[in-house]
Amino acid sequence: MSxxxxxxxxxxxxxxxxxxxxxxxxxxFAGLFATAxxxxxxxxxxxxxxxxxxxxxxxxxxxxxxxxALTLLVPAAFWYDRAIHDLFGVVPExxxxxxxxxxxxxxxxxxxxxxxxxxxxxxxxxxxxxxAHLAGDGMFTLPHGPVRSxxxxxxxxxxxxxxxxxxxxxVRVHHKHRGLEKRFEELPIExxxxxxxxxxxxxxxxxxxxxxxxxxxxxxxxxxxxxxLVRLVHAELERVANHLDVAMRLADAAALAVATARFGWHxxxxxxxxxxxxxxxxxRGVVTVGGVLAGLALPxxxxxxxxxxxxxxxxxxEHAAMATPSFLDRLRxxxxxxxxxxxxxxxxxxxxxxxGAGEDVRTSRPYDAYQQxxxxxxxxxxAGDVQDRLRVRWAELHEAFRLxxxxxxxxxxxxxxxxxxxxxxxxxxxxxRGVGWAxxxxxxxxxxxxxxxxxxxxxxxRSASFHNLPLLHTVFAGDIFTDFPFIEASFGxxxxxxxL
Amino acid sequence: MAWVLRGLRxxxxxxxxxxxxxxxxxxxxxxxxxxxxxxxxxxRVEPVCPTGAIASSDGHVELDRGRCILCGAxxxxxxxTFSWATGSETASADRRALVVPSGLPETGETVERVRADLAxxxxxxxRSVHVRHVDAGSDGSEEWEIQALLNPTYDVHRLGIFFTASxxxxxxxxxxxxxxxxxxxxxxxxxxxxxxxxxxVAVGTDAISGGLVxxxxxxxxxxLDQLDVDVMVPGSPPPPFxxxxxxxxxxxxxxxxxxxxxxxx
Numbered sequence: 001m002s003x004x005x006x007x008x009x010x011x012x013x014x015x016x017x018x019x020x021x022x023x024x025x026x027x028x029f030a031g032l033f034a035t036a037x038x039x040x041x042x043x044x045x046x047x048x049x050x051x052x053x054x055x056x057x058x059x060x061x062x063x064x065x066x067x068x069a070l071t072l073l074v075p076a077a078f079w080y081d082r083a084i085h086d087l088f089g090v091v092p093e094x095x096x097x098x099x100x101x102x103x104x105x106x107x108x109x110x111x112x113x114x115x116x117x118x119x120x121x122x123x124x125x126x127x128x129x130x131x132a133h134l135a136g137d138g139m140f141t142l143p144h145g146p147v148r149s150x151x152x153x154x155x156x157x158x159x160x161x162x163x164x165x166x167x168x169x170x171v172r173v174h175h176k177h178r179g180l181e182k183r184f185e186e187l188p189i190e191x192x193x194x195x196x197x198x199x200x201x202x203x204x205x206x207x208x209x210x211x212x213x214x215x216x217x218x219x220x221x222x223x224x225x226x227x228x229l230v231r232l233v234h235a236e237l238e239r240v241a242n243h244l245d246v247a248m249r250l251a252d253a254a255a256l257a258v259a260t261a262r263f264g265w266h267x268x269x270x271x272x273x274x275x276x277x278x279x280x281x282x283x284r285g286v287v288t289v290g291g292v293l294a295g296l297a298l299p300x301x302x303x304x305x306x307x308x309x310x311x312x313x314x315x316x317x318e319h320a321a322m323a324t325p326s327f328l329d330r331l332r333x334x335x336x337x338x339x340x341x342x343x344x345x346x347x348x349x350x351x352x353x354x355x356g357a358g359e360d361v362r363t364s365r366p367y368d369a370y371q372q373x374x375x376x377x378x379x380x381x382x383a384g385d386v387q388d389r390l391r392v393r394w395a396e397l398h399e400a401f402r403l404x405x406x407x408x409x410x411x412x413x414x415x416x417x418x419x420x421x422x423x424x425x426x427x428x429x430x431x432x433r434g435v436g437w438a439x440x441x442x443x444x445x446x447x448x449x450x451x452x453x454x455x456x457x458x459x460x461x462r463s464a465s466f467h468n469l470p471l472l473h474t475v476f477a478g479d480i481f482t483d484f485p486f487i488e489a490s491f492g493x494x495x496x497x498x499x500l
Numbered sequence: 501m502a503w504v505l506r507g508l509r510x511x512x513x514x515x516x517x518x519x520x521x522x523x524x525x526x527x528x529x530x531x532x533x534x535x536x537x538x539x540x541x542x543x544r545v546e547p548v549c550p551t552g553a554i555a556s557s558d559g560h561v562e563l564d565r566g567r568c569i570l571c572g573a574x575x576x577x578x579x580x581t582f583s584w585a586t587g588s589e590t591a592s593a594d595r596r597a598l599v600v601p602s603g604l605p606e607t608g609e610t611v612e613r614v615r616a617d618l619a620x621x622x623x624x625x626x627r628s629v630h631v632r633h634v635d636a637g638s639d640g641s642e643e644w645e646i647q648a649l650l651n652p653t654y655d656v657h658r659l660g661i662f663f664t665a666s667x668x669x670x671x672x673x674x675x676x677x678x679x680x681x682x683x684x685x686x687x688x689x690x691x692x693x694x695x696x697x698x699x700x701v702a703v704g705t706d707a708i709s710g711g712l713v714x715x716x717x718x719x720x721x722x723x724l725d726q727l728d729v730d731v732m733v734p735g736s737p738p739p740p741f742x743x744x745x746x747x748x749x750x751x752x753x754x755x756x757x758x759x760x761x762x763x764x765x
Contacts, residue, residue, distance in 0.1 A: 120717040125682040149665030151647040154635040175682035179718030201639030258507040264651030496640040
């Protein structure tokens with residue numbers, strides 16, 4: 001289904017020039033991955049997204065060696081360079097701020113080096129490796145987290161402020177680093193899907209799909225059309241649930257109690273519908289390499305009716321919210337992400353699309369049933385504030401309902417329940433490297449999967465949350481403390497997918 | 501004004517649980533149960549489980565719900581031995597009770613002691629309880645399920661349960677996640693900041709055993725070694741009804757009754 005990636009090997013300085021040239025020529029920088037090759041070297045792979053494929057450009061760096069920081073030529077690589085420094089111990093030279101991101105280590109602690117065969121022992125985060133709090137003329141730092149108010153994931157924001165506005169913000173995600181990349185390497189291929197579902201639990205389906213696509217790319221496996229439709233239904237309902245979560249958090253930030261309750265109720269109904277379709281409220285246990293494990297557990301008429309009812313109820317509350325001045329006043333002009341920054345950074349998903357960027361891989365590199373059911377593009381909201389991000393989400397939510405309904409209708413042609421041959425194909429995976437992607441509610445999820453001797457040698461997930469979160473640094477121009485919850489909610493990200 | 505009317509249009513959507521069983525909670529597949537007379541022949545059952553939750557000896561098979569991530573692999577491969585159990589009341593105050601089918605009988609006395617001790621501690625916080633949550637390396641879905649308790653379908657305020665920002669005001673600590681080492685200090689400090697008596701509820705299989713993440717260089721494989729946990733709620737993630745049952749169980753407001761396990765004598 002997806003396209004094989006071209007692989008070139010260059011010495012590091014030439015490699016960096018090459019990556020920069022490709023980005024200047026219009027490719028989107030989609031990620032930087034590293035793999036410990038053996039005791040002596042680390043391979044770096046830059047992922048470049050172009051019209052119909054993702055290309056990997058490789059270079060090799062000696063173990064504990066260095067390479068010229070990619071971020072100097074490609075600013076979007078800022079966090080990627082830092083993450084690689086943490087996990088592999090190679091140094092991106094002249095990196096403007098090489099603070100630990102995923103794993104602050106004490107001097108002398110061995111980095112975990114994903115891809116290498118050894119299993120590192122416990123590594124305790126070393127807080128002193130982190131940059132101290134900023135203090136200066138009238139400036140102070142407000143540390144917020146990792147235990148924050150509300151039921152939220154662990155993350156620490158350092159708000160550097162002279163009083164009320166927020167000229168500078170730092171984000172620390174290392175608290176909940178789980179070492180998932182090394183954990184993948186202990187698993188047989190088919191169980192990789194289960195861990196992928198837990199990389200970013202609120203986007204389980206998208207992660208499972210991106211992982212499965214990478215393996216299917218490697219093995220040149222095509223999934224049955226009906227399985228592609230089942231995958232689509234689960235992926236779109238995941239999008240609906242996530243977008244409703246964002247709407248609920250925005251309403252909560254604006255203290256609209258009824259709207260918060262209504263969106264929370266709709267979200268609960270969507271999660272219940274998902275559990276009725278597959279047993280899991282998060283669509284887990286559906287996707288497998290080569291297809292799906294089960295069809296939809298509800299009769300199609302019943303599923304279609306549920307989709308209709310829920311969408312109609314949401315639309316009523318959506319229109320009411322988007323006509324409530326006290327709500328819109330807080331969203332309009334808040335958390336502005338300028339289109340030029342969104343484009344340079346390659347901002348993903350709704351965050352990118354609200355600023356005129358944000359390729360949708362369901363359209364540009366369609367997979368599964370999206371090859372058959374075209375996604376209508378969302379347009380017209382490109383000012384890039386919190387309000388636009390919410391508008392994009394509403395449009396995507398209705399499109400998700402349309403696609404899911406269409407897929408449910410098409411599935412009836414294959415019979416109910418689906419015969420086994422329509423669910424999945426037998427899988428035989430050769431050794432090698434595959435790239436897979438899926439459009440999560442947060443944006444493009446990318447997986448690099450390398451198989452050796454029939455086992456997972458290296459799995460490198462890249463969530464849209466990881467790529468988009470650094471943009472939070474740039475969207476506070478002119479905004480004040482009380483805008484913080486709106487801006488954070490409007491990004492709709494999950495920390496689990498960032499900290500890995 | 502428009503919102504006032506919108507708030508009324510669908511009537512009461514709130515569950516009656518725990519006064520009455522809730523149809524959704526009762527029908528939810530929140531656990532796997534094991535037949536006492538396994539009907540599958542051929543093949544060892546242990547390797548089918550990705551988290552090592554299954555053990556067998558002499559034809560007697562056990563499954564540890566504290567490790568089970570509900571992937572359903574065992575149900576698919578050995579349908580004569582394993583099956584889905586419906587019902588969301590999966591929480592237990594005893595780690596051993598999560599091992600089915602045997603788990604309990606000979607430990608009855610210890611269980612009673614554990615429960616009596618818990619009951620004594622929670623006597624004073626029955627009807628107005630403040631909850632603090634700490635994420636110690638979850639995948640993010642447990643937070644959604646806990647947060648859901650505030651939506652109108654569960655509305656835990658009706659039960660006198662409130663979420664609080666400050667650990668100083670909290671009586672119940674909900675912990676999630678496989679035990680990220682980067683959260684060890686923050687978790688300990690939060691626990692120490694809470695006034696006694698404190699009840700700790702581990703939410704999710706990850707918090708109980710590390711689940712599929714297990715113990716890595718960055719995680720401790722669950723939180724049971726880091727904290728004195730009173731109640732464990734298995735599930736990956738556990739649905740809101742299971743989380744609610746766990747909290748109520750910790751407060752001594754509902755009895756323990758594991759799905760697929762006969763009630764205690």
